[in-house]
Amino acid sequence: MKKEKSESILETAGRMFARYGLKKTSIDEIAQLARVAKATIYNYFGSKDRVYLEVLKREVNEIIDRISVSVVREKLTEKKLAAYVKARFKYMGSALNILNLEREGCEKKPPEAGIIRNELFEREVQLIRSILNEGMENGLFYLNDVHLAARAISHAFRGFDQEGMFQEHTEKIDNYLGELIRIIFSGLRAR
Amino acid sequence: MKKEKSESILETAGRMFARYGLKKTSIDEIAQLARVAKATIYNYFGSKDRVYLEVLKREVNEIIDRISVSVVREKLTEKKLAAYVKARFKYMGSALNILNLEREGCEKKPPEAGIIRNELFEREVQLIRSILNEGMENGLFYLNDVHLAARAISHAFRGFDQEGMFQEHTEKIDNYLGELIRIIFSGLRAR
DNA sequence: TTTTATACTAAAAAATAATTTTAGTATAGA
DNA sequence: TCTATACTAAAATTATTTTTTAGTATAAAA
Numbered sequence: 235m236k237k238e239k240s241e242s243i244l245e246t247a248g249r250m251f252a253r254y255g256l257k258k259t260s261i262d263e264i265a266q267l268a269r270v271a272k273a274t275i276y277n278y279f280g281s282k283d284r285v286y287l288e289v290l291k292r293e294v295n296e297i298i299d300r301i302s303v304s305v306v307r308e309k310l311t312e313k314k315l316a317a318y319v320k321a322r323f324k325y326m327g328s329a330l331n332i333l334n335l336e337r338e339g340c341e342k343k344p345p346e347a348g349i350i351r352n353e354l355f356e357r358e359v360q361l362i363r364s365i366l367n368e369g370m371e372n373g374l375f376y377l378n379d380v381h382l383a384a385r386a387i388s389h390a391f392r393g394f395d396q397e398g399m400f401q402e403h404t405e406k407i408d409n410y411l412g413e414l415i416r417i418i419f420s421g422l423r424a425r
Numbered sequence: 426m427k428k429e430k431s432e433s434i435l436e437t438a439g440r441m442f443a444r445y446g447l448k449k450t451s452i453d454e455i456a457q458l459a460r461v462a463k464a465t466i467y468n469y470f471g472s473k474d475r476v477y478l479e480v481l482k483r484e485v486n487e488i489i490d491r492i493s494v495s496v497v498r499e500k501l502t503e504k505k506l507a508a509y510v511k512a513r514f515k516y517m518g519s520a521l522n523i524l525n526l527e528r529e530g531c532e533k534k535p536p537e538a539g540i541i542r543n544e545l546f547e548r549e550v551q552l553i554r555s556i557l558n559e560g561m562e563n564g565l566f567y568l569n570d571v572h573l574a575a576r577a578i579s580h581a582f583r584g585f586d587q588e589g590m591f592q593e594h595t596e597k598i599d600n601y602l603g604e605l606i607r608i609i610f611s612g613l614r615a616r
Numbered sequence: 617t618t619t620t621a622t623a624c625t626a627a628a629a630a631a632t633a634a635t636t637t638t639a640g641t642a643t644a645g646a
Numbered sequence: 647t648c649t650a651t652a653c654t655a656a657a658a659t660t661a662t663t664t665t666t667t668a669g670t671a672t673a674a675a676a
Contacts, residue, residue, distance in 0.1 A: 239619085257629090260667060271620040273670090282668065340531035366613070375613045379604065383613075386604040393584030413570065413577040421612030422557070422566040422574075430648085448658090451638060462649040464641090473639065 240278050242268045248289045256286055256341055283344040290347060293329060294354045300325045302361060311369045312419065318361065319411050322391060359388045387418065431469050433459045439480045447477055447532055474535040481538060484520060485545045491516045493552060502560045503610065509552065510602050513582060550579045578609065 246268040250259040261282055265272040279285045304321035308314045363384035369375030377383045394407065437459040441450040452473055456463040470476045495512035499505045554575035560566030568574045585602065 274619060369613065382600060382604045383608060386601040389584040389601055390581035390605055391584060392587060393580040393582060396583060409573060410577040410580055413573045414581055417574060417577065417609055419612050419614055421610050422560065422568065423610055465648060
């Protein structure tokens with residue numbers, strides 16, 4: 235009961251933020267479309283900003299979860315990193331709120347939004363780090379500083395998030411990402 | 426004579442665009458500060474947008490030139506890539522117009538601005554490609570597809586351009602970049 | 617208790633109108 | 647070739663009014 239209400243609120247809020255942006259979506263509209271009284275929204279979340287942040291948080295969690303699933307599905311460590319990259323690009327690209335709003339938006343968002351965005355990055359680092367650690371444990375990888383490497387690699391992958399990227403031909407990007415993975419695995423050095 | 430005029434115009438225009446943005450800089454002000462008649466600016470450049478694009482173009486050339494110098498200065502191919510990354514971060518970070526305007530700006534810029542930005546990227550790719558080719562020729566590197574690799578690596582470096590990056594402690598970023606270079610050279614794989 | 621429907625207010629946004637700046641042109645003279 | 651000046655139509659800015667909206671309160675219903 236209780237869960238269904240807040241679920242419904244966040245769901246419709248998410249859809250509307252994605253479509254019309256934060257500012258152009260009113261609490262009254264959300265209440266109407268979610269078939270909930272306005273007061274209920276304030277009972278649950280207290281303010282419009284907190285509704286937005288909750289939506290954002292859930293989206294971040296969903297992205298990370300989906301990427302994690304794609305990674306864990308692979309048995310071989312060497313395939314996990316490739317799976318990570320592929321899933322990352324796929325789910326980041328279709329993430330409605332964070333990207334369509336955060337990227338496009340010259341909108342004023344609550345300051346906590348930046349914190350949540352950073353959380354996403356940190357969790358990406360965490361995921362990569364776990365892959366690298368696994369590789370270290372089974373002797374596949376060798377690294378002096380796993381944490382540093384994880385951060386460096388995370389930053390590198392962000393280079394593919396840029397504006398123009400997501401509408402470019404997916405095939406091309408797959409090529410770039412594939413090549414980057416290959417380089418990250420084997421390096422440039424001739425053996 | 427002729428050169429000095431247009432030089433002076435572009436120089437002051439560049440400074441003002443960087444400080445106040447494209448929209449908040451007027452041609453009249455530029456003329457005044459450059460000690461040039463307004464009509465002269467229109468004689469040389471024809472429109473405000475073209476003044477801006479010229480400024481942008483020169484800035485792109487300057488960035489690439491400076492990075493190139495830093496790269497060419499190194500004798501060893503293996504040091505060239507590291508020099509590239511270091512110089513790239515240094516000069517991109519302090520690039521007045523493209524970055525301070527392009528990054529910050531929710532300003533409407535003429536569509537050609539995007540083309541020039543792409544040119545910068547293509548020239549970065551070109552530079553990296555020349556380094557990789559050199560490495561291939563002297564047997565240091567091995568790659569199936571140099572061009573693809575150059576593009577992939579270029580994208581990866583862009584991951585460090587992000588908003589928050591340039592005010593973070595330079596030391597940290599140097600660490601990340603250094604680690605990334607190490608990985609790109611040697612790969613993750615244990616030998 | 618929890619939710620709803622309604623009514624309300626202060627603040628923000630949107631719309632409108634009045635005013636000022638500014639891009640771009642023309643011209644006459646140095 | 648460049649300057650100084652004057653000009654205009656369009657855009658930007660400002661000031662003002664109107665509408666919308668976030669957030670609260672309340673009383674009744676579930």
